[in-house]
Amino acid sequence: MRKAFTLVETIIVILVFGTGILAVLYGMSQTLSNQDRAKTQITSSFLAREGIELMYNLRDSNYRRKLPRNCIFQKSDTATLTLDSQGKEINPFCLSYFTGDTVLKITMGTGGNYLSIQTGTVTENFDTNWENFQLFYATGTENPEFSYRYTGSDSGQPLRYARYILVKTISEGSTTLPADKLLKIESHVLFKKGALTGDTVMESFIGNYEIG
Amino acid sequence: MIKKAFTLAETMIVLVIIGILAVVLTQSYLTISKIAFTIEQEKNLSEEALMLTQMIQSITEDATIDYDKYQGKLADTKGFTDTLYLTGELRSGTTISITGNCLPLEGGFQNEEEDPADLIRENSGCQLILTGPNGIITPLIASNGDNFKRIIISKVLFRVIPFDSEANYFSQELGENKTRVNDVAKPGFRMFLHLYSPFYQPIGQNQIDQPLQLFFNLNAPLPNSLTL
Numbered sequence: 295m296r297k298a299f300t301l302v303e304t305i306i307v308i309l310v311f312g313t314g315i316l317a318v319l320y321g322m323s324q325t326l327s328n329q330d331r332a333k334t335q336i337t338s339s340f341l342a343r344e345g346i347e348l349m350y351n352l353r354d355s356n357y358r359r360k361l362p363r364n365c366i367f368q369k370s371d372t373a374t375l376t377l378d379s380q381g382k383e384i385n386p387f388c389l390s391y392f393t394g395d396t397v398l399k400i401t402m403g404t405g406g407n408y409l410s411i412q413t414g415t416v417t418e419n420f421d422t423n424w425e426n427f428q429l430f431y432a433t434g435t436e437n438p439e440f441s442y443r444y445t446g447s448d449s450g451q452p453l454r455y456a457r458y459i460l461v462k463t464i465s466e467g468s469t470t471l472p473a474d475k476l477l478k479i480e481s482h483v484l485f486k487k488g489a490l491t492g493d494t495v496m497e498s499f500i501g502n503y504e505i506g
Numbered sequence: 507m508i509k510k511a512f513t514l515a516e517t518m519i520v521l522v523i524i525g526i527l528a529v530v531l532t533q534s535y536l537t538i539s540k541i542a543f544t545i546e547q548e549k550n551l552s553e554e555a556l557m558l559t560q561m562i563q564s565i566t567e568d569a570t571i572d573y574d575k576y577q578g579k580l581a582d583t584k585g586f587t588d589t590l591y592l593t594g595e596l597r598s599g600t601t602i603s604i605t606g607n608c609l610p611l612e613g614g615f616q617n618e619e620e621d622p623a624d625l626i627r628e629n630s631g632c633q634l635i636l637t638g639p640n641g642i643i644t645p646l647i648a649s650n651g652d653n654f655k656r657i658i659i660s661k662v663l664f665r666v667i668p669f670d671s672e673a674n675y676f677s678q679e680l681g682e683n684k685t686r687v688n689d690v691a692k693p694g695f696r697m698f699l700h701l702y703s704p705f706y707q708p709i710g711q712n713q714i715d716q717p718l719q720l721f722f723n724l725n726a727p728l729p730n731s732l733t734l
Contacts, residue, residue: 311523311527315530318530318531318534319534322534322537322538322541325538325541326541329541329544329545329548332545332548333548333716336548336552336555336716337716337717340555340559340718340719340720341719343559343720344696344719344720344721347694347720347721347722347723348721350723351667351691351692351694351721351723354692354723355690355691355692357692358672358690358691358692359690359691402585402665402667402696402721408585408667408668408669408691409667409691440717440719
């Protein structure tokens with residue numbers, strides 16, 4: 295008489311089939327996740343690059359204002375100017391200066407301040423950094439920008455990106471280069487969508503023009 | 507000895523198992539194919555975005571804003587404009603603008619039932635063009651129906667800073683409270699653009715798109731040497 299499959303054999307066969315099917319499903323879910331991650335990283339690399347370009351603009355704009363390269367310039371539309379003998383603006387708009395190990399939020403402003411710059415603090419905690427530096431998509435046809443939520447406004451669609459610029463001094467051995475000569479800048483873009491989190495970092499340097 | 511054949515129940519069980527496996531494998535194959543297609547489309551969009559970035563970067567290296575063309579209206583629009591007027595030693599009379607029938611900057615296309623071929627046809631005239639000093643038009647990026655790189659572009663918006671040239675700024679008369687609305691700064695511009703694949707992303711039925719927000723510094727008279 296022919297022996298039938300035992301329970302153990304049946305379970306083994308089911309396990310083999312089940313493992314195969316699970317492996318396929320896991321592979322599919324990983325592929326989907328990687329695809330989403332790749333797309334997010336492409337956009338975040340563009341945003342990181344924009345951060346670097348904005349820092350170069352800040353450095354060059356300060357030169358044109360005859361202000362120190364690391365001036366954090368703040369000027370309202372109705373601010374009173376103080377001009378030097380050549381009619382150039384002088385210091386009162388440098389509310390502060392960034393040196394080494396400074397964290398900046400930099401974007402294009404909504405008013406007469408062409409670049410909006412604020413200092414911030416970075417922590418080791420991703421969620422805290424996310425809260426502090428998240429970008430929003432401004433609503434309205436005239437202002438379709440990825441930017442920080444404007445002060446006093448709750449408009450804007452939250453994005454899956456956050457950005458901050460880290461300014462660092464440079465050391466050569468035990469010597470630290472003067473902060474007013476050369477600084478390292480790192481543009482960090484964090485991304486977060488559901489369980490998917492990560493960051494993109496782009497690095498560059500800003501030197502200083504000699505102010506004549 | 508007569509060999510015992512499979513019973514009907516055994517045969518049915520085998521068939522059911524084979525059927526289940528076939529369905530799972532077919533579904534897996536289809537899903538993976540769709541994901542691969544989506545990745546290919548996204549790769550196309552990112553390639554186009556990178557090429558556009560590099561082309562505009564090379565233009566900006568020897569150009570600056572032609573403020574005379576804006577006649578002081580940039581302050582009214584907070585710097586937003588749909589046409590970028592450039593000037594400079596080699597770029598005098600250069601413009602970058604959009605032409606043709608283009609999708610809006612926001613929203614993109616909404617009709618998932620629409621045939622991608624029709625969508626391409628409807629938007630095929632949409633181009634971001636560079637008009638040179640001699641009037642020669644060069645498309646920088648365009649909606650196209652190439653078999654391998656099907657893309658659709660949205661309208662393009664620029665935001666220029668500062669709103670006025672340095673010369674105009676210092677020529678303004680100061681009021682009693684010494685205020686000037688505008689500011690001296692190095693010229694630059696932000697560019698907003700959306701690139702779309704005409705196909706819907708099969709998983710989740712979303713558009714396959716690549717939003718672009720880029721900032722470019724424009725060359726302006728600055729010292730040649732840095733103090734290091």
